[in-house]
Amino acid sequence: xxxxxxxxxxxxxxxxxxxxxxxxxxxxxxxxxSSQRHLxxxxxxxxxxxxxxxxxxxxxxxxAEHQRWAKQVLQDAVAATAPRNTWTREETAAIFHQxxxxxxxxxxxxxxxxxxxxxxxxxxxxxxxxxxCSEDCSYCAQSTRYQKGTGLVAKRVxxxxxxxxxxxIAKANGSTRFCMGxxxxxxxxxxxxxxxxxxMITGVRALGMEACVTLGMxxxxxxxxxxxxxxxxxxxxxxxxxxxxxxVISTRTYDERLATLGHVRDAGINVCSGGILGLGETDEDRVxxxxxxxxxxxxxESFPVNALVPIKGTPLGERKPVxxxxxxxxxxxxxxxxxxTIIRIAAGRKTMSEEQQALCFxxxxxAVFTGEKMLxxxxxxWDDDAVLFERWGLTPMKSFAKTEVSAVEEL
Numbered sequence: 244x245x246x247x248x249x250x251x252x253x254x255x256x257x258x259x260x261x262x263x264x265x266x267x268x269x270x271x272x273x274x275x276x277s278s279q280r281h282l283x284x285x286x287x288x289x290x291x292x293x294x295x296x297x298x299x300x301x302x303x304x305x306x307a308e309h310q311r312w313a314k315q316v317l318q319d320a321v322a323a324t325a326p327r328n329t330w331t332r333e334e335t336a337a338i339f340h341q342x343x344x345x346x347x348x349x350x351x352x353x354x355x356x357x358x359x360x361x362x363x364x365x366x367x368x369x370x371x372x373x374x375x376c377s378e379d380c381s382y383c384a385q386s387t388r389y390q391k392g393t394g395l396v397a398k399r400v401x402x403x404x405x406x407x408x409x410x411x412i413a414k415a416n417g418s419t420r421f422c423m424g425x426x427x428x429x430x431x432x433x434x435x436x437x438x439x440x441x442x443m444i445t446g447v448r449a450l451g452m453e454a455c456v457t458l459g460m461x462x463x464x465x466x467x468x469x470x471x472x473x474x475x476x477x478x479x480x481x482x483x484x485x486x487x488x489x490x491v492i493s494t495r496t497y498d499e500r501l502a503t504l505g506h507v508r509d510a511g512i513n514v515c516s517g518g519i520l521g522l523g524e525t526d527e528d529r530v531x532x533x534x535x536x537x538x539x540x541x542x543x544e545s546f547p548v549n550a551l552v553p554i555k556g557t558p559l560g561e562r563k564p565v566x567x568x569x570x571x572x573x574x575x576x577x578x579x580x581x582x583x584t585i586i587r588i589a590a591g592r593k594t595m596s597e598e599q600q601a602l603c604f605x606x607x608x609x610a611v612f613t614g615e616k617m618l619x620x621x622x623x624x625w626d627d628d629a630v631l632f633e634r635w636g637l638t639p640m641k642s643f644a645k646t647e648v649s650a651v652e653e654l
Contacts (some may be wrong), residue, residue, distance in 0.1 A: 330532070331534075338574045340530065349575075350574075350575035354609070357582045365417050367614040369424070372428055382491070384554045393554060407443065416625035417613075420455055429459045441472035450643055460503045474512050480547065483519065484524065485535065490523065513544035514543045519550075520550050529573055533580055545586075546584050547585070611623070
C-alpha cells in the first residue's frame, strides 16, 4: 500500500487547492498562473525560457503521487469485508473525487458484497403533523417563519386511526417500512402526542411493517419510550457538513443533531440519518457530510440522499436543481464508506428518469420513498414504481429481512 504524503511534505507543497476544487484542477490553475508570470518576466528581459519553472515539475510530481495514493485508498476501501468508521476526511475526499464512472463501478462491486443487488426497500412517509414548526430550516415549508410565503396551513396531529389506515394502504401497495414525520423542534412538553405516537408505532409493527419516526430532537428518556413501543428506526438528518450547516439553519446546532443520534443509538433504535444536496453547498461540504456519517460510533442503518425540492416562499425556493451527477457521486461514495448501510434515494427522485434511477441502484442505492406524498413535496407513486421494478428486474426488500451477506455472496 502506498503511504500517504507526510504532513511535512504537505506543508512544503504550494497551497493550490481551493474550496470545491480538486487537487488536480488546482494544480493546473497554479501551473497556468505560474507559467504566465514566467513568460512575462522572460519577455521583459528578451529571454524566453526553454523549460517551465522547476516548481511546475514538482507540482506535477506531487499530483501524480496524490493520484497514486487516492487510487490505493479506493482499492483498499473496495476490498473491505466489514464496515469501518475510522475514515479520515482526506480519504473520504480521495474516494469522492474519483472519476465518476469508475467510482460508480467500484461502488457497485462493493454493494454486491454486502447486499442483494436487486433488492430495494420500499418506504412510505406520512406527515402526521403538518406545519407550525419553530425552526428556521431554509429549505422547509413547514416553518412558521415562511408560512405566509408558502401558504402552507398548519394542522394538528393526525389521529391514531387515520395513521394506521394509511399504513395499511401502504402495506397493500408493497411498502415494508412506514415512516411518520411531525414538524416539531423537539418533544418537550408533548407527553400526550408522544403517547399517541407510541400507539401508532405499536399499530404499524402489528401490521408486520417496520416503523420509523422523525420528531425533531429527543432526549434519552424519550428515545427509550420509543424503543419500548417497538420503533425500528429514528430519522434525524445531518443535512450537510458541519461547516456549511449554519448557512442553512440557525435554531438548532450540529452538535444537537449529533446528540439526538446518540440518544437513538443508545436506546437500541436504528439510526436513519443523511443529507440534502442542492442547498448551495460545495463538493467539500458533501465530503464533510459523508465523513461525519461514516465516522459515527456505528454507521447509520440507513442514509437518505435528498435532492433539494425548491419550495417557493422559503429562502431556498429559487435555487436551481442539483445536478444528477452530484447525486450519483454522493450515493456511490456513501456506498463505499458505509458498505452495510441502506442508501435511500429520498426527496427529488420524482425528477429523475428511470435510467438515472437505475444508475443509482447500480451504484449502491437500495431504498426509495414511494406513495402519495413526501411530507410537503411530490413522491413517486406505487404504480409507477411497480413498473420501474418490473422493467429493471428489482424486487422489494421484505420487512426485517434484508438478505444476509452469506447469501449475497452466492449471487
